[in-house]
Amino acid sequence: MGFFSPGNKSSSNxxxxxxxxxxxxxxxxxxxTVVWVANRETPVSNRFSSQLRISDGNLVLFNERNIPVWSxxxxxxSAGVEAVLLDDGNLVLSASTRSDSIRLWESFDHPVNNWLPGGRLGFNKITKQNSAITSWKSANDPxxxxxxxxxxxxxxxxxxxxxxxxxxxxxxxWDPVGRIFSLVPEPNANIYNYSFVDNDVESYATYTMNSSVLxxxxxxxxxxxxxxxxxxxGSSQEWTQYWTQPRVQCEVYGYCGSFGSxxxxxQPFCRCxxxxxxxxxxxxxxxxxxGGCTRRAGLECSSNGNISSSGDGFLPYYDMKLPSNPRIQVSGAGNAGGCRGFCLNRCSxxxxSYDDRNNQCLVWFGELLNLEQDVSSGSTIFVRVAASELPGSDSHNALVIGGVVGSAVVLALAAVIGVVIWRKRRMRKLGEKSVEGSLRAFSYRDLQSATRNFSDKLxxxxxxxxxxxxxxxxxxxVKKLxxxxxxxxQFRSEVSTIGTIQHVNLVRLVGFCSEGAHKLLVYDHMPNRSLDSHLFNHQGSGVLSWKTRYNIAMGIARGLTYLHEKCRDCIIHCDVKPENILLDAYMCPKVADFGLAKLVGRDFSRVLTTMRGTRGYLAPEWISxxxxxxxxxxxxxxxxxxEFVSGRRNLGRSNVDGEMRFxxxxxxxxxxxxxxxxxxxDRRLGRDADPxxxxxxxxxxxxxIQDDESHRPMMSQVVQVLEGFLNVGMPTIPKTVSLLLDDEEQVEFFTKSTQKQQLEERGGNLSSEYHSAGH
Incomplete structure (x- = not known):
């Protein structure tokens, strides 16, 4: 704690x-990283002659002229008032008595722009004080x-x-059962503990951390x-974003200000x-x-008050999300011309915007907020500007003179070129339109550039x-489908559905590309590769501890629970296997490839049964x-x-006697x-695990893995078992399991799908950043 100047990398500079x-x-x-500021509205100009001290039982900041600027x-x-900064970042002002110490004030009750573990963010029903975290005005102005x-x-x-x-x-x-806010990505319960308190005095949320290094x-x-x-x-070089809302910058209300798009x-997101x-x-x-934008030239109508002589006009903007500030629907406009005239004849x-599909005329008065370009269901809006901002007559005259002097051949050639350019732009716009939600739409050229022409294959x-x-x-x-x-x-519709699915244990879809035969999906990158590259890597030095394995198993179960039971429509993954479990920088598991079964459609069964590594995880229903x-x-x-327990593929030959083991x-x-x-x-763990x-x-x-699907639990029940809230007995051994080693056809079915992987695992062939297409 001390004096700092915004924008500096260290407090000494x-x-x-x-x-x-x-x-x-x-x-x-x-x-x-400054997490709390005392005098955010009253800075001092000289930190060497300013002083923060206890004065008459109060904590006061005096400036260089010894004038109090914050307190x-x-x-x-009490004479024993003191201010102490605790290890959790909470600044506490307390008074000592003969028998106790009384907290008079604490910074956790008065946050600035950060909410730290242990802090309470909520509403005091007695004092009617509602604590809030409020953004800085800018990166250099708190x-x-x-x-x-x-x-x-x-x-x-x-x-x-x-x-x-x-x-x-x-x-x-707040959902007291799931211990989560319903529209917030589910936190990793192994790292974060969230709680919400609601009583007669106050309502607030708070959270704690389970990790001492995070x-x-x-x-x-x-x-x-x-x-x-x-x-x-000890390892990070920068702050890593765990989650953010709104997920997309353009969804932030007023982000670009008035008359900004x-x-x-x-980049940057905003333009006037x-x-x-x-x-x-x-x-x-x-x-x-x-802060927004202002007109470069004043409107003639507003300057002289003479509507009839107004030289103002309108500039069109296509594929726009219409402004969010209040609008008026004009009845009886008749057509686009009538709608234009209604607006033009009113200076304010x-x-x-006119929709000729339903003859709807909408008009706006005052500043325009939250205009957004490149949206799938965008409309055309006409914005009023001064006459000097409209396309000038000089260029128009030049075009006419050029047409008179030039030949018909030149005009025809120009027309052809114009049509070609228009069609290319039109096709590009169709490819770039965003689907419903917050997905980014990329052109194929964008992704070629981002992947260096698809040179770094994961x-x-x-x-x-x-x-x-x-x-x-x-x-x-980037996945090339x-x-x-x-x-x-239909493709955009399915991609839009996948894009709305957000959970801490699901890989986030960032965007897509759809240009003719080019169909690509863009996901968050997972730096720790896929689960199989860790679980089955017997040549590398990094062995997943039992605690890490258990946490990963619970995370996967939560992700599948979300897909099955918490989405609007149940989403069946159809290809759950270690290759489709990715690990982020904190070894938090993310289920990948969900929703792709529907994209592939009726060809999925063929794809599934020929996919490397999939057969060993197939339920009997797929085969029957x-x-x-x-x-x-x-x-x-x-x-x-x-496989989490053994650290090996389920079916394989013993290293001791060469017999097939399941x-x-x-x-x-x-x-x-x-x-x-x-x-x-797993022998590599040396019995270091909770029995x-x-x-x-x-x-x-x-x-x-019971043969009868009705005997299998729901994924939410699996989560309860792993969390220790639900006890289960031991079921009978399924027939498919007990008969597998006696059925040569089943053994061949399983081993053909795993032989290649086992060879790679023994040979340590894991040089790829992703061992397989985990996305």
């Missing part, structure tokens, strides 16, 4: 700004910005993000997004409309856009190949041809659980005979 503040930052993180009024008469997040005071048990007084995002109400914080960003950021002590596919300039060039240069009318699977790509703001994995025969409209349900995923998950059968036999389950454990957890995993895996 204060030469670039004349404004100094008292702040709190981390002492174990090399990148100075905490404690109303304490004074309050327009964005804030706070608890809904109407008792809905949810948090709202505000732009000034307008709320534009909601967390959804530092986490929520921040209300200058751009209007609430972000949860993490830092691993947001385009998700461009034609005929407008930034109100503050300095803010725009610092990527602070909410700034824009109009892996290959039944759905296509995956390539590493680098965008301006992130690293991605093969065998997609859907039409443009009976209709599949979500229980096929449960079966595949159960098969995978056994691990699920061995595990069931040991448990039924009351044997030592730790003997089943109760091993038994729990094996038992629930046995239930998951």
């Amino acid at each position: 204060s030469n670039s700004s004349s404004n100094h503040y008292i702040g709190i930052w981390y002492n174990q993180i090399p990148l100075q 905490i009024i404690s109303n304490s008469t 004074s309050p910005g327009p964005f804030s997040v706070s608890l809904d005071v109407n008792g809905t048990d949810q948090y709202l993000i505000f732009y000034n007084s307008t709320d534009f995002w909601r967390s959804g109400p 530092v986490s914080r929520f921040v209300m960003d200058v751009g209007g997004q609430i972000q949860q950021l993490s830092w691993i002590l 947001c385009t998700q596919r461009s 409309l034609q005929g407008f300039v930034p109100k503050s060039e300095a803010d725009y240069g610092s990527n602070v856009f909410y 009318c700034t824009a109009y 892996g290959e699977g039944g759905f296509g190949s995956v390539y590493k790509g680098v965008l301006s703001d992130s690293m991605v994995a 093969e065998g997609i025969r859907q039409g443009e409209k 041809g009976t209709p599949v349900t979500s229980k096929v995923d449960v079966y595949s998950y159960g098969m995978m659980l056994f 691990f699920p059968y061995e595990a069931m036999t040991v448990i039924n005979e009351g044997g030592d389950v730790v003997e089943l454990l 109760n957890e091993i038994l729990r995993v094996c038992k629930v895996a046995c239930w998951c």
Whole structure:
């Protein structure tokens, strides 16, 4: 804690700004990160002659002229008042008595733009004080910005993000069973503990951390997004984003300000409309856009008050999300011309839009907010500008003179070129339109550039190949889909559905490309590759500990539960296997390739049975041809659980006697005979595991691979078992398991799909960043 100057990398360098503040930052993180500011609205100019001290029982900051500029009024008469900064970042003002110490004030009750573990963010029903985290005005100005997040005071048990007084995002109400806010990505329960308290005195949310090496914080960003950021002590070089809402920058209300247009596919996101300039060039240069734009030239109508002589006109903007500020629907406009005339004849009318499909005329008065370009259901809006901003007559005359002087051949050639250019632009626009939701639409050329012409291949699977790509703001994995025969409209519809699915244990779809035969999906990049590259790598030095395996198993179960039971329509993955489980920087598991079965359509069964590594996880329904349900995923998950215990593929030859071994059968036999389950454990772990957890995993895996799908649990029940809230007994050994080793056809079916992988695992052939197409 001490004086700092915004924009500096360390507290000792204060030469670039004349404004100094008292702040709190981390002492174990090399990148100075200020999480609380005392005098955010009253900086001092000289930190050497300013002083923070206890004065008359209050904590007061005096400037260089010894004038108080900020204080905490404690109303304490005690002489033993002291201020202490605790290890969790909480600044506490307390008063000592003969028998106790009384807390008079604490910074956790007065957050600035960060919400730290242990802090309470909520509403005091007695004092009516609602604590909020409010963005800085800019990256170099900690004074309050327009964005804030706070608890809904109407008792809905949810948090709202505000732009000034307008709320534009909601967390959804608190779910006491799931211990989560319904519209917030599910947290990793192994790392974060969230709770919500609601009593007669107060309502608030708080959270704690289970990891001593992971530092986490929520921040209300200058751009209007609430972000949860993490830092691993001793290894991180920068803050890593765990999640953010709104997910897409252009969904932030008022982000580009008045008369600004947001385009998700461009950098920077905001641009002033034609005929407008930034109100503050300095803010725009610092990527602070909410100040908005102003007209470059005044309107003639408003300057002389004479509507009939107005030389104002309108500039069209196509494929736009219409402004969110209040609008008026004009009845009786008749047509587009009537709508235009209605707006033109009213000096305060700034824009109009006419939909000829339903003869709807909409007009806006005053400033325009939240214009967004490149949206799938975009409309055309006409924005009022001064006559000087309209296309001039000089260029038009030049064109006419050129036509008179030139030959008909030249005109014809120009027309042909114009048509070609128009068609190319039209096709490009069709390819770039975003689908419903917040997905980014990429052109094929964009992804060629991002992947360096698809040169860095991460892996290959039944759905296509995956390539590493680098965008301006992130690293991605680009999957080139093969065998997609859907039409443009249906493809976009399915991709839109996948894009709306968000969960901490599911790989996030960032965007897509659909240009003719080119169908590509763009995902978040997972730096720790796929699960199989860790679980079955017997040549490498990094062995997954039992605790890490158990946490990964629970994360996968939660992800599948979300797909099966919490989406609007049940989504069956159909190809659950270690190759389709990816691991992020914190070894948090992410289920990949969900939703692709529907994209491939009726060819999926052929793709599935020929896919490398898939056969060993297939439920009997796939082979018998009976209709599949979500229980096929449960079966595949159960098969995978056994591999978490053994660290090897389920079926393979013993290194001792060369006999074919099927691990699920061995595990069931040991448990039924009351044997030592730790003997089943991967030898590389040296018996370092909780026997109760091993038994729990094996038992629930046995239930998951039952022949009769009705005997298999739901994935939500699997989660309860792994969390220890639900106990299960030992089921009978399924016939398919007990007969497998006696059936040469089944053995051949399984081994053909795993031989190649086992050879790779023995040879340590894991040089690819992704061992397989985990996306």
